[in-house]
Amino acid sequence: MKLIAGNWKMNKTPSQTREYITKFLELVRDVKNTEILLCPPFTSLCVAGEMLKDSHIKLGAQNCHYEEKGAFTGEISLSMLKELGVSYVIVGHSERRWLFGETDEMINKKVIACLEKGLRPILCVGEKIEDRNAGMTLKVVESQLKLGLSGLEDLAGKIDIAYEPIWAIGTGTPATPEDAQFVHRFIKEFLGDVRVLYGGSVSPKNAKDFLSMPDVDGLLVGTASLDPESFAQIVKASEGE
Numbered sequence: 298m299k300l301i302a303g304n305w306k307m308n309k310t311p312s313q314t315r316e317y318i319t320k321f322l323e324l325v326r327d328v329k330n331t332e333i334l335l336c337p338p339f340t341s342l343c344v345a346g347e348m349l350k351d352s353h354i355k356l357g358a359q360n361c362h363y364e365e366k367g368a369f370t371g372e373i374s375l376s377m378l379k380e381l382g383v384s385y386v387i388v389g390h391s392e393r394r395w396l397f398g399e400t401d402e403m404i405n406k407k408v409i410a411c412l413e414k415g416l417r418p419i420l421c422v423g424e425k426i427e428d429r430n431a432g433m434t435l436k437v438v439e440s441q442l443k444l445g446l447s448g449l450e451d452l453a454g455k456i457d458i459a460y461e462p463i464w465a466i467g468t469g470t471p472a473t474p475e476d477a478q479f480v481h482r483f484i485k486e487f488l489g490d491v492r493v494l495y496g497g498s499v500s501p502k503n504a505k506d507f508l509s510m511p512d513v514d515g516l517l518v519g520t521a522s523l524d525p526e527s528f529a530q531i532v533k534a535s536e537g538e
């Protein structure tokens with residue numbers, strides 16, 4: 298089944314979350330053939346978890362810490378997330394890598410911790426514009442996969458990968474569906490049977506073009522997931538695929 302995930306990043310207070318989910322539940326009530334995931338900020342997970350408890354919409358976190366507990370000021374453990382109903386965790390988003398110095402080694406520990414706790418990581422990979430211009434896209438993606446998944450085998454059905462070219466994130470300039478397909482194929486040849494999502498300026502207008510590619514197994518949506526109507530349109534674009 299295709300996965301359509303909304304990454305809200307640092308947006309929406311708990312009351313705005315409540316308002317969004319009230320509308321969104323109604324808009325996607327009849328969706329049956331698509332897995333839907335919302336990833337609000339930590340502070341909204343509690344209210345979102347309560348509201349989504351008996352629904353077909355899953356709840357994800359945007360980050361986690363790999364340790365179980367302890368003196369890690371400002372961090373959030375997987376047990377804390379699990380108790381709120383979280384079943385997915387976005388790991389290694391480019392904003393965490395490049396704005397907050399997250400390394401492949403930390404990302405690897407987070408992926409391992411998620412799998413040990415029974416939470417499903419969405420590992421994000423993707424190249425900078427300089428890498429792309431230098432023809433290094435596949436090399437960069439391969440290295441991120443190798444390091445991020447170091448020591449792990451048999452990942453089919455336990456993990457999803459999101460290909461998010463950094464130059465396409467929040468810019469209004471997505472990759473072409475053909476570019477995405479090319480990298481997704483490479484990822485599957487490298488890893489075997491995993492779902493690969495595309496992320497980077499996805500909108501209700503272009504969602505179907507991506508989803509019609511044979512190796513695009515879903516979408517990780519930022520800006521266009523902040524409005525319940527536009528996110529619902531993207532979810533519905535996936536229903537027929």
Ligand SMILES: O=C(CO)COP(=O)(O)O
Pocket residue numbers: 304390461465466467468469496497498499517518519520521
């Ligand atoms: O980073 C993203 C999702 O994780 C993509 O963000 P945009 O959809 O705003 O480009």
